[in-house]
Amino acid sequence: MNGGEGSVCLRVAGIALLAFCVADAGSAQTRRFERHFTVQGKPVITIQNATGRIQVKAWDRQEVSITGQRGSGNVEVDTEQVGNRIDIATRVSSANANPDTLRADYDISVPMESELQVRSDSGNVTVDSVHGDMSFDTVAANLSLQDVEGYLMVKSIGGSTTCTRCAGRLEATSISGNFQLLQPTMDNVHVQTSSGNILFDGSFMNRGIYVLKNYSGTIEVRFSTNDSFDVRATSLYGNVINQAPVVPDRHNMPAPRNSYAKSLFGTMNDGRAKVELSSFNGTIKISKRE
């Protein structure tokens, strides 16, 4: 008799498990979303997402395609098209739910020439091969830009930013985020972070202006022998370490009025670009690229 009862229990459990799997598959399907919008010329796409991944890639269609996954039914995705502008926003319908269920992940394909405005609090943001002006407003989200071109504005509190092979112009501020600019072709770069590190590893363009500033941490600039730049580097209470064969400035440059400050003013080759590096108590390194 026990064997019979045991097999019934097993069967009930199996049916329950099966029912659960079916239900879960169903809800997973409803949490997935997909939208498509036809656009012309250079569309503007705005994305607001509190938590979750955002990935934007360029393609060769005049269409904005949005696919993604919501963490749960407590999260809604609102999209709206007005002319050539697409607005995408994540809305939390029940704030008391488990934080892990309140995320939304996006995969967005856009025409190569598009303008982006992204706001994300946490959750990484990746943009690949889009050409157009872009602004990013993040708190803890990390930002990765690859092969993008345009006027890039980044405002972050704690998230870090990596730009790889980016072109155009960059204005970026953060409090504790790090910045890495790898192989950039930018002629105007202003990066400021308080406790983050800054790495610039690329060529300086003729008539380019590069201003890198932090409070503490390291600022590292890597150069090659063909680079031509004027450099002014000052660390008020930290250090300046230089490997570049710069010719010291012959004019009387105004020295900081602080006896602790370490400074370097000089020219490499014929000084076509202007490089200003400053730190309150961090280390500034000008290193030769291997």
Next chain:
Amino acid sequence: MSLSPCEQFERMLEEQPDGPLSAGATRHLESCGKCNALWIDLEAIRGAGAEWGSAEVEPPQYLWASLRRQLESEGLIRERPAKAGWLWVWFGAAPRWTVAAASVSLLVIAAFLAGYQHAGSKSATILPLHLSTSTASPRLIAADLGKTLDGDVKRVFDSLPESNPALANSLRENLGIIDDMIADCEKSVREEPDDTMARDYLYGAYEQKAVLLATATDRSASEGQ
């Protein structure tokens, strides 16, 4: 590809247009009429420019009157009262960084008020009456502003959404970083009041704090919608 002596000379001129000529360049000029003519011409142009610059030019007298009228119409000119009151005295005596700190604090409070009003929050903060009508000493007012600011900061951070702990943690952590930075910079400015770079960092830190608090207000307001 190596450059000809004339090309080298012109390259040298481009890098050092004001001279002096190197020994090699001087030797080249002795043997090259073309470059010598170029050098003489460029020196003549330089000299003519300097002579032009030495001539006095005086703008017409009516320019200041016209400018002043414009400044008055824009409200940029404010006549100093005959009996300078305590506010003028304080602004005159206080170190610039305290004035900046008070100004930024006022801006931040204004931003808070705007944020609260925009969110339609029932707990809208009203500037305490005594601060708006006080004739208390300016140091007390600055201290009161500080207390009000601390209270408002606490309120904003307490209303950050619990649904995104990463957001709240990041904002709190970065607020701590900025407050430490402000303390360091204030100390540096006290020790070296003439150090413009330290002052620049201090003002920058105040601005960053204002940005962080505005972000926190914005996030707490938007989550409530």
Next chain:
Amino acid sequence: MARTRPTEVRELGEAEAIRRAQQGDAEAFERIYRLHNRRVYALCLRMVGNTAEAEDLTQEAFLQLFRKIGTFRGESAFSTWLHRLAVNVVLMRLRKKSLAETSLDEATEPDEESGGPRKDIGAPDLRLSGSVDRVNLERAVDQLPPGYRSIFVLHDVQGYEHNEIAVIMNCSIGNSKSQLHKARMRLRELLQEFERSRAREERQAAKGGSGGGH
């Protein structure tokens, strides 16, 4: 309008005047104006070549200065900041004018960024006659593109050093030197053209005179 007190105006030091101007003090504004108006006016006049426009630009430069004086934090010398404002005001005016009045000649001028003065093929390399007179120099400067004009006027005429020009023009010191050389080379070409024109006119006048006897 309050009476001005010339003695008190003269006694204010620049730093004190700046501080008081930031609070809207009329005498402080006047003091700052008196300290710098000649240099700013000279700069504007030499850049645009006529007094009416120079007056207008001087007024505009000081207006912008006084509107923004509250943001001055002493991170650079005040005069450098002011002259940077003035140069920007002048350049904006020159660029607006060149957009409105582009002639074929201007359109075919070489881009000042791309290599500078052109070489007239076939024309003899005439040396200038040893000195350069002011009238011709002013005419030639008037024909320079705005960027070359700025650098030449700031350095050779107004006497700024390259490190100051780098701050005013927001460029590197190396760029300032390179642009100065190109500006002078272009001036040399223009002055040579003037001399060739003058020589041609003299020859034609001489022919016309000798033919008058028939």
